[in-house]
Amino acid sequence: xxxxxxxxxxxxxxxxxxxxxxxxxxxxxxxxxxxxxxxxxxxxxxxxxxxxxxxxxxxxxxxxxxxxxxxxxxxxxxxxxxxxxxxxxxxxxxxxxxxxxxxxxxxxxxxxxxxxxxxxxxxxxxxxxxxxxxxxxxxxxxxxxxxxxxxxxxxxxxxxxxxxxxxxxxxxxxxxxxxxxxxxxxxxxxxxxxxxxxxxxxxxxxxxxxxxxxxxxxxxxxxxxxxxxxxxxxxxxxxxxxxxxxxxxxxxxxxxxxxxxxxxxxxxxxxxxxxxxxxxxxxxxxxxxxxxxxxxxxxxxxxxxxxxxxxxxxxxxxxxxxxxxxxxxx
Amino acid sequence: xxxxxxxxxxxxxxxxxxxxxxxxxxxxxxxxxxxxxxxxxxxxxxxxxxxxxxxxxxxxxxxxxxxxxxxxxxxxxxxxxxxxxxxxxxxxxxxxxxxxxxxxxxxxxxxxxxxxxxxxxxxxxxxxxxxxxxxxxxxxxxxxxxxxxxxxxxxxxxxxxxxxxxxxxxxxxxxxxxxxxxxxxxxxxxxxxxxxxxxxxxxxxxxxxxxxxxxxxxxxxxxxxxxxxxxxxxxxxxxxxxxxxxxxxxxxxxxxxxxxxxxxxxxxxxxxxxxxxxxxxxxxxxxxxxxxxxxxxxxxxxxxxxxxxxxxxxxxxxxxxxxxxxxxxxxxxxxxxxx
Amino acid sequence: xxxxxxxxxxxxxxxxxxxxxxxxxxxxxxxxxxxxxxxxxxxxxxxxxxxxxxxxxxxxxxxxxxxxxxxxxxxxxxxxxxxxxxxxxxxxxxxxxxxxxxxxxxxxxxxxxxxxxxxxxxxxxxxxxxxxxxxxxxxxxxxxxxxxxxxxxxxxxxxxxxxxxxxxxxxxxxxxxxxxxxxxxxxxxxxxxxxxxxxxxxxxxxxxxxxxxxxxxxxxxxxxxxxxxxxxxxxxxxxxxxxxxxxxxxxxxxxxxxxxxxxxxxxxxxxxxxxxxxxxxxxxxxxxxxxxxxxxxxxxxxxxxxxxxxxxxxxx
Numbered sequence: 001x002x003x004x005x006x007x008x009x010x011x012x013x014x015x016x017x018x019x020x021x022x023x024x025x026x027x028x029x030x031x032x033x034x035x036x037x038x039x040x041x042x043x044x045x046x047x048x049x050x051x052x053x054x055x056x057x058x059x060x061x062x063x064x065x066x067x068x069x070x071x072x073x074x075x076x077x078x079x080x081x082x083x084x085x086x087x088x089x090x091x092x093x094x095x096x097x098x099x100x101x102x103x104x105x106x107x108x109x110x111x112x113x114x115x116x117x118x119x120x121x122x123x124x125x126x127x128x129x130x131x132x133x134x135x136x137x138x139x140x141x142x143x144x145x146x147x148x149x150x151x152x153x154x155x156x157x158x159x160x161x162x163x164x165x166x167x168x169x170x171x172x173x174x175x176x177x178x179x180x181x182x183x184x185x186x187x188x189x190x191x192x193x194x195x196x197x198x199x200x201x202x203x204x205x206x207x208x209x210x211x212x213x214x215x216x217x218x219x220x221x222x223x224x225x226x227x228x229x230x231x232x233x234x235x236x237x238x239x240x241x242x243x244x245x246x247x248x249x250x251x252x253x254x255x256x257x258x259x260x261x262x263x264x265x266x267x268x269x270x271x272x273x274x275x276x277x278x279x280x281x282x283x284x285x286x287x288x289x290x291x292x293x294x295x296x297x298x299x300x301x302x303x304x305x306x307x308x309x310x311x312x313x314x315x316x317x318x319x320x321x322x323x324x325x326x327x328x329x330x
Numbered sequence: 331x332x333x334x335x336x337x338x339x340x341x342x343x344x345x346x347x348x349x350x351x352x353x354x355x356x357x358x359x360x361x362x363x364x365x366x367x368x369x370x371x372x373x374x375x376x377x378x379x380x381x382x383x384x385x386x387x388x389x390x391x392x393x394x395x396x397x398x399x400x401x402x403x404x405x406x407x408x409x410x411x412x413x414x415x416x417x418x419x420x421x422x423x424x425x426x427x428x429x430x431x432x433x434x435x436x437x438x439x440x441x442x443x444x445x446x447x448x449x450x451x452x453x454x455x456x457x458x459x460x461x462x463x464x465x466x467x468x469x470x471x472x473x474x475x476x477x478x479x480x481x482x483x484x485x486x487x488x489x490x491x492x493x494x495x496x497x498x499x500x501x502x503x504x505x506x507x508x509x510x511x512x513x514x515x516x517x518x519x520x521x522x523x524x525x526x527x528x529x530x531x532x533x534x535x536x537x538x539x540x541x542x543x544x545x546x547x548x549x550x551x552x553x554x555x556x557x558x559x560x561x562x563x564x565x566x567x568x569x570x571x572x573x574x575x576x577x578x579x580x581x582x583x584x585x586x587x588x589x590x591x592x593x594x595x596x597x598x599x600x601x602x603x604x605x606x607x608x609x610x611x612x613x614x615x616x617x618x619x620x621x622x623x624x625x626x627x628x629x630x631x632x633x634x635x636x637x638x639x640x641x642x643x644x645x646x647x648x649x650x651x652x653x654x655x656x657x658x659x660x661x662x663x664x665x666x667x668x669x
Numbered sequence: 670x671x672x673x674x675x676x677x678x679x680x681x682x683x684x685x686x687x688x689x690x691x692x693x694x695x696x697x698x699x700x701x702x703x704x705x706x707x708x709x710x711x712x713x714x715x716x717x718x719x720x721x722x723x724x725x726x727x728x729x730x731x732x733x734x735x736x737x738x739x740x741x742x743x744x745x746x747x748x749x750x751x752x753x754x755x756x757x758x759x760x761x762x763x764x765x766x767x768x769x770x771x772x773x774x775x776x777x778x779x780x781x782x783x784x785x786x787x788x789x790x791x792x793x794x795x796x797x798x799x800x801x802x803x804x805x806x807x808x809x810x811x812x813x814x815x816x817x818x819x820x821x822x823x824x825x826x827x828x829x830x831x832x833x834x835x836x837x838x839x840x841x842x843x844x845x846x847x848x849x850x851x852x853x854x855x856x857x858x859x860x861x862x863x864x865x866x867x868x869x870x871x872x873x874x875x876x877x878x879x880x881x882x883x884x885x886x887x888x889x890x891x892x893x894x895x896x897x898x899x900x901x902x903x904x905x906x907x908x909x910x911x912x913x914x915x916x917x918x919x920x921x922x923x924x925x926x927x928x929x930x931x932x933x934x935x936x937x938x939x940x941x942x943x944x945x946x947x948x949x950x951x952x953x954x955x956x957x958x959x960x961x962x963x964x965x966x967x968x969x970x971x972x973x974x975x976x977x978x979x980x981x982x983x984x985x
Contacts, residue, residue, distance in 0.1 A: 016694060041531035141618070155619050185393035185558065190602035190613045212532060215604025242606050256536035258565035259606065263584065266543060267536040267565065273501045274531075353805065406881055428885065435883030448874035452896040462882045512878065 001072055002029035003206055004053070004091075004174055010065035011045075011052050013277070020277045022048045022061065023230050032173065033204040035197075037217035037238060039253075040227035043274050046210045049227070050178045053208070054087055070174075089119045092167040096179040098159035101166065102151040108135075108162055109147030112169060119170055134165040138195060157188035161195070168199060175200070176208045181216065193220055214254065218242045226250045229274060229285035236310025246312045248290045284315065292316050337381035338520055338552050339405060339438075344378045344414035346400050347371040350624070373623045374400040376576040376631075377414075379650070382520070387546065387553040389567035389584075391560060391599070395620060397576040398556045402524045405554065406440050407431055418520075436466050439513035443525040445505035449497040455508055456493035459483070463515050479515065485548070486511040486541055503534035507541065514545060522554045527562065539566060560603050564588050572596045575631040576623060578650060582657030592659045594636050594669060630662065638663045695977045702973040705966040712963055716772040723765035724751075728931065735760045739949045755951045757937070758944055759929075766932060767956050771963070773933040777847050778914040782906055784852025785913075789859020790895070790902070796860065797867025798890050808864070811857035819854040819916055826850050827925040840928040847926060851913050862905055866898040900978035907971035911964045918960055934960045 009026040012019045023045045030036055040046045051057045053068055055075050067074045070086060078086070087093075095101055103111055112131035113124060120127075128147070135143035138161045151159055160180060167175050177196065181189035197220050200207045209221055217224050217238060224241055226234040226249065234247040245251045252270035254260060261267045272289040275281060281288055287297040296315050304311040305318040312318075351357045351369045359368045375397045382388045390398045403409045405416055407423065416424040423434055442448035449458055459479045464470065470478065480490040486507040497505055506526060513521055523542070527535040539562065545551055557563060563570055563584065570587045572580045572595065580593040591597045594614075601613040616635045621627055630648050633639040642662050650658040651665050663669035687693055696702050715722060725732050737760035740749045748755065754763035796807040827850060831839045839846070870876065871894065879889045918935030920926040922942075927933040929940050934956045941952025 041533060157619060186560070186602040187393065187598055187613075187616055188619075190604070191615065193604070194613070213604060214532070215606055218606050219604050253532055254606070256533050257606070258536075258539070258561045261565055263565055266540045269536040269540055270533040271537075273503050273534060403877075408877055408880060428883070432883045435881065438881075440878065440881045442874040442878060444874055448878055450875040450879075450893055450897070452899075453893075461884075465882065465884065509878075516882070 002069075003032045003034075003071065004030040005069040005072075006053065006066070007069065008066040009049075009052065009063065009068065011048055011057060011061060012064040014060040014062070015278070017278060019064075021064075021230060022277055023052065026066070026232055028225060028232070028235060030174065030206050030208065033200070033206055034223065035200060035207040035209065035221040037221035037224035038208065038210045038227060039212065039214060039217050039224060041212060041253075041274055043229075043276065044227040045230040046227050047178055050093070050176050050208065050210050053176060054091060054093065055083060056087075056093075085119075088115065088172075089170045090172055091174040091176065092170070092172040094160075094163055094167045094175060094177040094180045096182050098156070098163045099151065101163045102159060104151055107148050107150055108154075112147075112166060115166060115169055131165075131169070134168055135162070137168065137199065138162075138165045140165070157184055157192065160184060160188075160192055164192070164196065164199070168203070168205075171203065172205060174206045174208065176210070178210045179212070180209075182211070182213075189216070196220070214242070214257065226253070229280050230277065231285065231313065232304075233286070233313045234310060235304070236308070240309055246307055246310060246317050247286075247314050248292055248316070249286050252289075252291075284313075294319075336384050338384045338419060339380075339382040339554070340415075340417040340420075341378060341380040341382075341401070341405065342415045342417070344375050344401070344404060344416070345373075345412045346375040346397070346404055346409060347373055347412045370624055373626050374576055375404070375411075376626065378573070378576070378578050380571060380578070380581070382552060382554055383569075384552055385550065386568035387555055387566055388569050388571060389555045389557060389563040390571045390573060391557055391563055392573035393558060393599075393620065395575075395623065396573040397623075398558075398573050399524055400576075401573075402440070402522045402554060402556045406438060406522055407434075436516045437518050438520045438522065439516060439518040441506075441510055441513050441521060441523040441526045444529050445502050445509055446529075448509050449505055449512075451497055454494050454496055455483075455488070455500075458497075458508065459493075459512055459515050462512060466516050482511050482515045485514065485545070501534075502530050503537060506530060506534075506538050510538070510541060510545070514549065517549075519550070520552045520554070522556070524556045525558070526555075528557065528559065535562075542566075560600060572599065575620065575626070577631055578658075578660060579632065580657065580659045580661075581650065582655075582659075586655055586657050592653070592657065592664050592669070593632075593661050594638055594663065595632050630660075636663075638669050640668075692977055695973075699973060701969055705969040705973070708962065708966045709970060712771060712775065712966075715768055716775045719765075719768040719772045723762070723768045724753075725762040725765040727761045727766045727769050733760050739944065739947075739952070741949070742951050742955075754955055755949075757941060757952045758949070763951065763955060766937060767934070767959055770932050770934045770937050770956060771959060773844070773927060773931065774914050774917060774935070774960070774963075777844060777851070777917045777927075777933065778910045780848045781851040781855075781913040781917075782909045784848060785856045785859055785909060786902065786906060788853070788856035790863055792856065793860035793863030794867055794890050794895060794898075797864040798871060798886070798894065804864075807860070811860050814854070815857045817854075819851065820919060822854045823850045823916065823920055824923065824925060827920065831925070840930070843927050843931070847917055847920065851916050855909065855912070858905060858909060859902070862901050863898055866901050867894055870894050870897050904971060904975045904978055907967050907974060911967035911971070914960070914967075915964055934963075 006026055006028050009023060010021060011023040013022050026049060028036070038046045038049060048057065048061065052063055055063070055068070057063065063076060067076060070091065075083060075086065109128060109131060112134070113127040116122065116127040116130060117124065131147060132143055135146055140146055140158065140161050154162065180196070181192050184192065193216055196207065199205070209217065211217055221238045223236065224238045225232045226241070226247065228249050234241060234245065234250050241250065245254050255268035256270060258267060270289055275285065283299045284297045284302050287293045290297065294315060300315070302313045302315045302318065304313040305321055307317055307321055348371060349369055350372055357367050357369055359366055378401060390401060392398045400409065404411050411424050415422055418434055418438065423431065456479065459482065460475060463475060463478055483490045488504065488507050488511060500508065526542070527538050530538060543566070546553060555566060567584045569581065569583050571578055572593065574595050580587065580591070580596045587596065588600065591600050598614040598616050618635050621634060627634055629645045630643045633643040636643065646662065648660040648662050648665070650660045652658050661669065737752070737756050738758050740752050740756045741747050742755040743750055743753050752762045752764070754767065756762055757766060792807050796804040827846060830846060876889060876893060879893050917926055917933060918938065921933050921935030922939040924939065927936045929936055932940065937956040938953050938960070941949065945953050
């Protein structure tokens with residue numbers, strides 16, 4: 001049984017103009033120790049997905065369909081106190097802005113100890129020892145002094161390390177990291193990603209990494225999902241998708257990277273922009289921007305087709321598969 | 331040194347300090363029985379000299395707080411330098427008043443980072459674009475004015491029929507196009523772009539970069555391009571200047587810099603770019619963190635984190651040294667042949 | 670390279686845009702705001718139409734008969750059908766006097782606020798945009814001004830004026846004096862709010878863009894920054910009008926405001942106060958209620974607007 005399983009999840013936002021679907025037909029599962037990347041541009045719904053896994057979605061948003069099963073248990077069925085047991089304890093979350101997690105008027109030590117005491121029965125001095133140990137794990141220089149410092153006394157990279165240490169405090173099974181390094185400089189980003197990768201491997205923690213950076217995903221994760229306008233359009237092993245993207249959007253995204261173009265030449269751009277949720281076109285959401293658009297794309301929502309180890313939601317890929325299958329039969 | 335004849339903008343020995351001690355009363359401190367005035371400064375730029383050559387795209391890269399945006403803003407006259415000079419086609423411009431600067435405002439324009447803040451939310455797109463054109467060309471008739479604005483809107487891929495709309499009706503990428511249109515509307519020859527694509531999504535970044543390259547070709551523009559994204563630099567830049575803590579570490583043509591980075595900081599920076607390929611070299615882990623620009627380290631500003639630092643690096647500030655291939659590096663190690 | 674795949678709805682008209690706005694929507698769902706707005710509009714119409722609506726002209730002494738004094742409202746036993754809300758001590762019809770009084774109060778309130786806004790906007794904009802010494806100087810000035818309460822300043826100025834130039838002249842100039850005094854005493858409220866939002870706006874890149882274009886200071890201040898500080902101005906304006914009306918009423922109650930011959934709501938309350946123990950409650954109570962409702966409604970509107978327009982910028 002998978003550690004975390006998301007089945008046919010749908011999240012709506014109740015707006016003035018009516019309910020808008022922010023997420024549609026999300027299906028995936030996460031094994032113990034697996035590292036999964038969720039990639040997409042802003043507005044694709046990747047952060048909403050992160051929040052709805054922990055049922056942290058707040059009004060006007062709500063889960064309208066589907067289930068999130070953690071160790072076989074639907075999180076939506078749990079009572080608030082049971083849900084609290086899972087949040088932080090079994091599944092923890094790391095945000096883009098460390099100051100969202102850190103309370104500016106408490107010292108690092110106080111926050112870590114408080115977090116431990118809330119979930120575990122232990123003496124305060126023991127909690128402090130564990131906190132210290134976690135700070136050492138995230139390789140913070142002189143961890144003892146950090147315990148008594150306030151968040152504003154630390155640099156951005158240091159704060160993000162602290163947040164990771166807090167995320168690891170209760171030895172969770174899953175860490176959901178929402179753009180954990182976007183606000184940081186490249187050299188710090190590289191260090192933090194390296195650190196997260198090692199920590200997850202050592203402690204056999206599963207990681208859901210939400211990011212817009214294909215480079216980071218390709219370096220850290222084993223599997224990845226690409227999201228567009230609230231749907232997963234491609235899902236599979238990271239290596240395969242990066243080396244051979246099949247959905248035209250994923251292809252476009254990869255080709256748009258400056259690394260992919262000859263220096264001084266024009267970049268391969270995808271025309272247009274992602275539609276806002278209220279105005280998602282009928283059929284495949286990507287059809288107005290797609291180079292290979294066919295008539296069917298404008299009317300029917302593509303189902304996800306199995307292609308190798310990947311699943312792709314694209315009519316063109318589906319058709320190619322059908323033709324291949326026919327060819328095989330002949 | 332680069333040939334000064336074809337350089338468009340010259341920056342000579344630029345320094346910029348910001349006081350962080352508040353106003354006069356806050357600076358008065360009581361120390362050892364005496365009242366003293368204490369002032370603390372952030373040293374944002376410390377002796378930067380750069381030439382922007384006509385027709386090139388000079389990229390300035392560095393991490394946050396390295397002073398790259400301050401350089402851009404000082405060149406544009408938004409900030410007054412604490413010391414040093416900025417010249418445009420040989421004429422010194424940093425000490426001019428607003429009126430005397432006016433002719434240069436037409437020639438030098440700026441594109442900003444945040445497309446959500448750089449357009450006035452209470453002005454329609456048409457108003458935003460019309461005002462600068464009218465201001466700099468008061469003699470244009472209404473029809474000429476309209477044609478001019480429509481032409482520039484077309485050139486950035488914005489439909490002129492959207493002119494009566496307000497910025498909040500547009501997406502980030504569209505706004506950045508409009509922002510570029512505003513800069514192009516006065517027919518500049520030099521554009522400073524301060525992180526113009528870092529607030530945009532990947533697929534939109536490509537569109538905006540292409541647009542900027544198109545404009546460079548068709549209008550013969552020169553760019554000073556500020557960014558933290560090395561992948562963009564590799565694609566876009568003619569030459570690259572790497573900055574660290576307010577000083578210039580390395581200045582080289584894009585090809586040379588990426589093929590053979592010399593300065594230890596440049597090497598670390600390049601190795602940290604996340605790559606799609608598997609064969610990425612291990613990234614060079616730097617010790618410690620960037621020191622605060624309030625109390626600068628002595629000697630080379632990078633020595634505290636540099637794996638090759640020795641006694642000399644701790645004491646002597648390295649100067650930019652020209653190398654055989656035309657690059658310039660400020661590093662004692664490179665000079666001595668140690669690195 | 671034209672990018673036509675970017676789709677937009679057809680251009681909405683200005684009215685359509687207003688109807689779709691957050692502002693209008695919040696108004697549509699907020700009963701309190703709607704009721705307040707309705708009452709406020711009623712006040713404005715009554716005040717504007719006072720000469721047409723009121724049955725008598727309280728300023729016309731030929732229409733006043735001292736024998737009609739202190740008649741209770743018509744629903745009371747001793748009431749007179751000619752005077753729906755009764756008459757005051759001089760025999761003036763209360764309804765007419767209140768209509769005229771509301772007109773005077775609103776005029777003073779609005780004019781005083783216009784003066785405040787003018788001073789406050791100019792000073793606040795200058796302080797915020799220019800910054801440095803100018804800012805410190807102007808803001809210390811505002812602090813000093815604020816440290817004297819409006820009432821105290823007003824009382825001293827008006828009392829001195831009355832003593833020096835005599836009551837005759839004062840009565841002629843009462844309205845202008847009140848507007849000046851209340852207007853000048855409260856500009857720091859505006860100046861501070863405007864300065865705060867100018868400081869926030871100044872950091873935004875569109876101001877840098879305007880500077881890069883070479884626009885002059887005045888143009889940037891008034892054409893680029895000022896329109897972006899209008900929301901807080903609108904919010905404090907409603908509350909300030911209410912405050913000015915209250916100030917005027919208090920001054921009039923103390924005998925330093927509008928003369929009895931040209932009464933505002935405040936001086937009406939004041940003039941009736943002497944008779945309240947002789948049983949003529951209506952001379953004080955009815956204008957009192959009218960005043961309280963007006964001020965309450967304006968404050969409710971101001972509160973609502975603050976919540977809608979900018980929850981962060983203006984608190985308290």
